[in-house]
Amino acid sequence: MTTSAYADIEDVAGDTPLVRLPRWEAAHHLSDIRIYAKLEQFNPGGSAKDRTAAALVADAQATKRLKPGTIVVESSSGNLGIALARQAILHDFEFHCVVDPRTNEATLALIQAYGGVLHPITEPDPVTHDWLTARRNKVQELLTEYPGSINLDQYSNQAAFTAHSEGTMSEIFDALNQAPTRVYVAVSTTGTVGGCLTEVQKRRAHTEVIAVDAEGSVLYGGQRGERLLPGYGAGVTTDLSQQRTPHHTRRVAATDAVDAARQLARTEAIIPGASGGAVMAALRADLDQLNPGDTVVVVLHDGGVAYTNTIYNDQWVEQNLRPTS
Ligand SMILES: Cc1ncc(COP(=O)(O)O)c(C=O)c1O
Numbered sequence: 001m002t003t004s005a006y007a008d009i010e011d012v013a014g015d016t017p018l019v020r021l022p023r024w025e026a027a028h029h030l031s032d033i034r035i036y037a038k039l040e041q042f043n044p045g046g047s048a049k050d051r052t053a054a055a056l057v058a059d060a061q062a063t064k065r066l067k068p069g070t071i072v073v074e075s076s077s078g079n080l081g082i083a084l085a086r087q088a089i090l091h092d093f094e095f096h097c098v099v100d101p102r103t104n105e106a107t108l109a110l111i112q113a114y115g116g117v118l119h120p121i122t123e124p125d126p127v128t129h130d131w132l133t134a135r136r137n138k139v140q141e142l143l144t145e146y147p148g149s150i151n152l153d154q155y156s157n158q159a160a161f162t163a164h165s166e167g168t169m170s171e172i173f174d175a176l177n178q179a180p181t182r183v184y185v186a187v188s189t190t191g192t193v194g195g196c197l198t199e200v201q202k203r204r205a206h207t208e209v210i211a212v213d214a215e216g217s218v219l220y221g222g223q224r225g226e227r228l229l230p231g232y233g234a235g236v237t238t239d240l241s242q243q244r245t246p247h248h249t250r251r252v253a254a255t256d257a258v259d260a261a262r263q264l265a266r267t268e269a270i271i272p273g274a275s276g277g278a279v280m281a282a283l284r285a286d287l288d289q290l291n292p293g294d295t296v297v298v299v300l301h302d303g304g305v306a307y308t309n310t311i312y313n314d315q316w317v318e319q320n321l322r323p324t325s
Contacts, residue, residue, distance in 0.1 A: 013050045014167050016042040018175040023267045032292040041303030045083045048301045053083035055163035056152040068092040071149035073142045075135035077230045078107035085116030098138045100131040102230045106306040130235030154189050156239030164195020179205035181294040186232040186275035187211045194244035211246035212282045220249045228254040232275035250282035254321050257281050258311045271304035274311050
């Protein structure tokens with residue numbers, strides 16, 4: 001084991017641990033099947049979005065859209081907000097974040113702790129009843145209000161694919177020293193899953209990439225409906241989602257995501273966020289499709305600390321999530 005001294009906090013991002021889940025495997029009576037989790041909560045901002053934010057900022061700097069003092073306006077369900085608020089400090093710009101009421105209190109507090117300015121919206125879009133559409137409309141309003149301000153557009157910016165192809169998925173291949181049989185990835189902008197697909201194709205690997213979506217999300221042909229958990233799923237078809245097609249899509253009910261998140265916390269002492277719970281629930285539902293010798297990777301986008309008042313709180317779950325049966 002080597003320890004390193006880093007010259008800059010920016011050098012710490014990425015290279016997150018890939019950790020086998022032996023207790024979870026045993027709890028599901030798996031033999032000769034290896035399950036690994038890519039723990040994106042180990043990024044300095046606490047999520048995979050540190051990678052995306054760094055790539056969006058580097059791209060905007062390279063094209064000279066982003067200069068010191070520029071106002072950046074973005075919509076986020078939380079994690080990109082935290083990640084961009086950190087980038088604003090490191091690259092000397094001003095960050096304004098449009099958020100909706102589903103974002104965890106702890107996440108909002110963190111964006112502010114990093115100096116980000118919050119613009120909460122209180123109503124979904126009147127036509128589509130979708131929060132994401134309302135957030136994006138508010139971004140357009142603010143871009144008009146602040147002269148010279150820019151939007152990095154995480155929903156269509158290709159830099160996200162590069163971040164997760166050269167980062168997340170390459171790290172998985174390198175750590176395993178082989179191609180995994182399957183990779184499960186939660187989706188929202190679809191930057192992460194698209195980046196994983198890009199790398200799998202580049203390496204001509206046999207890996208199946210499975211998108212884990214929320215019930216009620218319209219991605220990949222889903223039926224619009226109410227979505228109750230932050231982080232994954234989308235109420236609009238993102239540009240990125242039309243550029244890469246996962247091998248399969250799994251839609252997970254919020255109650256199953258919560259149950260699987262809690263199960264992982266109690267079996268492995270790894271506490272995932274809501275989308276990590278969805279990913280574990282999707283894998284749990286697919287276990288009968290796995291074969292001896294398979295190696296499966298679950299990407300856990302963030303940790304559960306910001307969710308202790310929501311998915312890990314019985315009262316919140318009772319009040320906010322209807323039972324599926
Ligand atoms: C917790 C969490 N999970 C999953 C995702 C989905 O990632 P992507 O936007 O790359 O599809 C996000 C994106 O914000 C997220 O914050």
